[in-house]
Amino acid sequence: MTNTREIASEILQRIYKKQHLDKICENEPNFKKLDQRDKNFVRLTILETLRRNIQIDTIIKRFLTKPLEYKRIKIQNLLRISICQILFLKVSEYAVVNTTVEIAKKYKFHKLVNAILRNVCRQKKQLFNEFGNLSNLPSWILKDLKKNLSPTEIKQISKVIVEEPELNLKIKKSYIKFKNWEVIMNGKFIESDILLTKNNGKINKLPFFDEGLWWVQGLSSSLPVKCLDNLFPISQRKERKILEVCAAPGGKTAQLVDYGFQSISLDISEYRINQLKTNLDRLDYKPEIICTDFLNYNPDQKFDAILLDAPCSASGLIQKKPEILVINKQTDLKKLMVEQNRLLEYSKEFVKKDGYIIYCVCSINNCEGYEQINKFLKANKNFSSVNHVDSIKKYGRILSDNMLQIYPKRFKFSDNINGYLDGFFISILKKEKNS
Template sequence: MVDSREISSQVLSDIFYGKSFDRALLLNKEYSKLDQRDKSLVSLLVLTSLRRNGQIDNVLSHFIKKPLKKNFFIRYLLKISVAQILYLDFPEYSTVHNAVEISKKYKSEKFTNAILRNICKNKKKFIKEIPAIINIPDWIKKDLEKFLEAKDLLEIANQISLEPYIDINIKNENFNQYNWEKILKGKKVFENIIRIKNKSNIEDLPFFQDGKWWVQGISSSLPVFLIKKIFKKNSKNKTVLDVGSAPGGKSFQLIDFGFKVSSIEISKKRIATLNSNLERLKLNTKIINEDFLNIDFKEKFDCILIDAPCSGSGLMQKKPEMLVVKKDISSLVKKQKKMLLKAANLVKDGGYIIYCVCSMLSAEGENQIISFLNNQKCFSSKNHFTDILEFGEVLKSNTFLVTPNSFQKKGGVDGFFIGCLIKNPN
């Protein structure tokens, strides 16, 4: 059987060549043969290497002055090994030994041994002197520097280098029935959300199969929390269109709060996931498997929740592959703009568009709202964020930005942007 560290290096290589983390694992035949313990090890090694990529590259640059053209695989093996030595505190001898044994297949054992031995000798120096800030890629960092201070960027860099927690959202009808902190071995952090340490098999946790809860990050839950606040007097008679609804977290919240929900999703595969989750949770919604931009609606809605496709720059901690592959967001920005314009014609007078993206980039967040308001004079931006200030800050445009260093004492949150737009009656 292929060593799990070699598999980790293969998976890491595939990610650098454009595959997502999940797809790289799925397509690796050797990974599928591993037991759960070794699969968890592969995930740990790859994700740590991605989260610390900038620091690891800096370390390797002290010893590798030219690109490894022939045995490019060795570079990924070295990255995995440096992650073990510097950031996971694995035993140095076994880490070096394993890497050297693997490198023999590529006739690079002396090269590998020399570099890793030198890194071990300078371990304390590298850990102390190489800052986490260089893990944030320039295409994200340059945008954040426009409105965040250096200390905030460093806090974000330190936060995204850590393994994220898992947030579990408990159904309203079940929340007071049990001691969920004890059952799930976690802490209540907001509303009905219990935060737990990362688990490999979520399905094995208590009451998962009974449909009493679903996994949903705090940041992702905030837009629906705001909708509940906005329509607190009469939620049962209010219609909400959840755009880009799968895998379903926001729709589940909306249904749980008593709204009349329609969930639209363009992807058939994601619709299948949504249906599966709804069945487990014993919840119902009107599902529309169409392109939001092309479908003709005969009705108008009290609220349209747009979870727009985006760069995902707020998910650097959960999906660190974006730290190593630059995204062209121009097509995404155009689509986001079209979605806002479409929603403007579908919301009732006095109704709301809640626009959100799991991104911290201004082009996908605040700039979108400013541009929209400049062209849609019947809309205005409303500050409904007083109850969630612990998760981020209100921007000049009366919109809200969550950054990963927010809520840091309790484990941080995903980066997220939210705008609340009311359609003023003519």
Template sequence: MIAANKQARGKSRAPDAQVGLPARRAAVELLDAVLRKKQPLGDILSRSLDGGVMSDLPQRDRALARLIVATSLRRKGQLDHVLNAFMERGMPEKSGSLYPILLSAAVQLVFLKTPPHAAIDLAVRLAQYNPRAKRYDKLVNAVLRRVADQGEAIAAGLDAARANTPDWLWSRWVQRWGEERTRAIAETHLIEPPLDLTVKIDPDAWAERVDGRVLPTQSVRLLPKGRIDQLPGYAEGAWWVQDTAASLPARLLSDVSGKRVADLCAAPGGKTAQLVQAGASVVAVDASKTRLKLLEGNLARLGLEAETVLADAATWLPDERFDAILLDALCSATGTIRRHPDIPYTKSPQDIEALSALQARLLDNAARLLKPGGRLVYSTCSLEVEEGEAQVAALLARNEALRLDAIAAGELAGEADWIWPSGLLRTFPYQLKLDSPEWSGLDGFFAARLIRTG
């Protein structure tokens, strides 16, 4: 009987036995993968949902885990400041998951308004079940009690935009875009973005069905509400998710009906779908087998067809040349931080340098694949000049067969502030202001259009 009681007590203390613990455990694992292993949040979420720590969670717990992780990353600077105020000796070394446990609990106490007893007790339990963090369970309890008492006031006293933007990004943006624009970018990153849909036909009708609104770009915007695949129109392939800024580059190719178009670095396929929907015969090229399968699945749901090729777009040399090419190149994606708040902690200046070299190779090959008179649109979802304006200037300097084809404001719903005097497209996250911050904004994008003259 005694043995049975001990066994029962042991089972009752298993990490996933207490209500709310599985979601917190998942959040800690995801944060650890992002912050310590530098893995992109989107990738680890996909793996976690497909047989990982999130796979067995009910939808409510999945949503909670995502909220904890996203808000922890979005507010990491403030949360670090709060935690450091109560840890005189700093974070102990070789302490396992102690940091993500504290971070995920602090965000619940300071920003998500979780009852203190729940957030603190669950954090202590998580520490107790981590081999290296368990000896710090009393520290977890003591620190988080002080966070519960004083953390909100400390966080509110900070410059949130500056505190939550890592130094390496803040300094380079101030240098390139100035203090005022940098602050506006950083403030936008603190707000969860809306959801944009590109619809096949009749944006007004679909806006009404999904309780959204039609943007000047004809995207349909709505505030996130539960699972995307449960929205009207998903199953029948009436639309696809695509930030309104991401929908712009494909439009810059103008009339592609009946033309042979290559979409390089094509996955997950939003731009491919746009081109097919516009009547083009599209070859979609991507170097990732997994991402190419995702593209093919997305096209199948939409009832659209394109030729897909698994290849490195920097070296791919087919037997044909194309009327038009869209190169939405691999990049640092710093223009999408409001959607992907892990980017400041998984990317670095060294990544930007390496990606810039790759982009140059992609551009050189894209130019080789273009017919005389054909158009090439180059785009990146980056706020970095090295991945945008500097790339195009260098390409034009080394390839006399290309010339810049200036973009006019009238091509993009009259949004003149998106077009620079040189005819290049540059959007910032704080632009496209609507009636509230929750409905406003768009991804930071760069695009240039070029013509091959010979």
């Protein structure tokens, strides 16, 4: 099998079965055989198909007299890929229809595929007008968004998640002044140490990758460590003990070292801890790393702060990882909420009086952020939720009790720079009394 459309539809099928795009691409022999140009095209098609999954499936339904049976899933995915290319990627209709019909002959479904794709080509403009603005947000996300946002605000999120996001690079603090990063990376600084640039798909080919002078980190995801940066003056950092729970693959670990904190970074997953070590080796950073379940960890000391980046649905990353849009996480959500609460409750024992828990999740679901912290504050009256500084607040919305929720959006950093922000939730909890 060498045709890019067939490869794309096979990969898509596995994503619908909850496999990760990056992992499939690493191991799929047919994908690995493609040249770089075709690889990029296959990835682009899959990402766009996932981002527009509800629009595309609604169009397919319009042309089917009865739904395709489950065993015809290959045909469904071929149609998804082809419709995406015709309507949204503006690929030559002739090429798409001809090759897809050829592939469908193997499954004896070429007549149906031919009829549907020719109808799509004929009605292209009308379909685009009718379905181009339909929301692609799944119900398990929408349900929670409706609790805080107006229909217009939800519409804005739907609009932004179908765009290709830019890349954010965190530049090592000690190297910011010594190079003209905006010229070297063809980008713009959007925070003192975060640079926004175009995503060309080849991270390890960017300048100074091998030298380890930067790493990829979204601005939203850098904010929890920026909270610590605001809480503890530089002069106190060497004495402050920070425990980072759920640390891998290490974006925030690198940032903690970069900002001069003494941190212990801990994660349950051996695979992800190895990724963290590889990432930090490239940067030549050497914090203390522990691979264990936090719920079995019994340190003999208390910490000035615990940074808890809890496991979550990742619904804040739907633009960067659109596979999240097609996997129903309703059941996972319940399990995650239990785990988040257990991690939070366990953290409180190891925080010094006047110390902090920074709780964060890359989620836009209320139940993983706002409701989780509300529950914790009700059960733990010796903790209070502390104000975020204005420089961080500006990126999101303050829900009650100083909790910060960032929604996926385009943010205007200055008159001529605007860029994409991931969804994120951050709460700073202060231990006012020991119990």
